[in-house]
Amino acid sequence: MTSIGFIGVGEIASAMVEGLARSEADDAHASGLRFFLSPRNADRAKHLAESLEAATVCDSNQDVVDRSELIVLAVLPQQAAAVLDELDIPADRTLISAVAGLATDQLAEHLPHSPTIVRIIPLPAVRERKGVTAMYPANQAVEEILGRLGGSVTAADETLFSTLSAVTATMSAHFAFLQSITAWLVDQGWEQADADHFIRGQFVGLGTTLAETDTPIKELVADHETPGGLNEQLNHEWMDEANRGRLAAALDAIYARVTGAAD
Template sequence: MTTYGVLGVGSIATAIVTGLCDGVPEPPVVVLSPRNAARAAELAARFPSVRVAADNQAVVDAGDVVLVCLRPADAAGVLDGLRFRTRHAVVSAVAGLSVGRLAELVAPATDIARSIPLPAVATRDSVTPVQPATPAVTEIFGRLGGSLEVRDETAYEAVGAASATVAAYFRYLGTISGWLTERGVPGAEARRYVADTFAALSAELGTPGADFDALARAHATPGGLNEQLARDLDEAGVYAAVRAGLDAVLVRTGPR
């Protein structure tokens, strides 16, 4: 069975390890870097097939597939100091780290791919964009909900930028629940109401070929309240600001 070495144990790495091991009859062996010691120890205590290595080189030495889950600012410096071998397959989850630059850092390894995993891989409910669709990257994300190859590099970078919208989404929901609380609805009840309202809409997103414009129209009765708020946000430039924000993220995360 494949042994996975994980460099960097942040939230995405934690989600990946959880998805690989939680409730799985035969979970793979996972070797974690010790950098985030508390989180690594917690995962090792939770899952019998997970252990913490002495250092990053020990992670690489133990792994058949090395998952790079380092922060973009740290990735090049960490990888440049490690010794990879031709036998290694490398899967990166580092934003903006191009396949070409990754190949330079992990040479002589040549089995290299990038990925954009989201927290939902922890419950194996998320399809993960990858480039290119190597056997190693499709195998690991096949365990975690599936993979989606995005062959064009420009399109791949745009998908990566779009993944930065999650925090803004939750702040949007938080703004609604906060507004309700300011008007007398207890905080816990306001949050539960907003969470239930939007969770109920998830079934509409699960249909093949979900059409967001059509869904918006379906929920905006002419002259109704949904139509009014959508129009007011449009006139206030909210949707234009979303596009501008995505452009700014794309500039920041473009390939290096």
């Protein structure tokens, strides 16, 4: 049985707990997981404990540490130092940091006993066990846990890890793209609800393609357009060199922020 503690029980931590619980239910040979939740965000922690037999709300963050082999730190970046400074985390524990933008050496400054540190970037899809989680450095125990949530990719160094952190900033822009398309339909006379309904139907299948195939994304572009066709026309007119350059520049700025280079 593996015990996993969560310090900070926000949306991402809850998604991880629920995804891991589903993996237990789906695997007849599962060895068993126990979840120990910090009292931070009491309502969410209480809900998880009431809905999952394997989940327990602890009395304090230190209680989470004392009862867990793997400890997921899932607090806001500006809270991390203060939270860690109040804890005594032994050397034999593994701290799994889901805190954005804090490098391993920054975390280590607040961990005098030098436990193992692994950084991860979990995404909301881990709740459905479809999220691919970035991790650094390689760690077998953490990789096994992430395997239950949809798999993982391991960065060779922390610089590469930060590039994956940067591209997670594109999620709201993806929906803004769809919002702009539906707004165009509304401008042409469609009701908002009908425009939303149609665009959802158009793009949900593309998500399924991404989830159910391993076709390189570059090839998916070609697969969804024909020479001289409408898709090719829009792709070339909208995603031209200038727009690609603006996107790359925006990602450069996010990367600089993630790594602290923008300070």
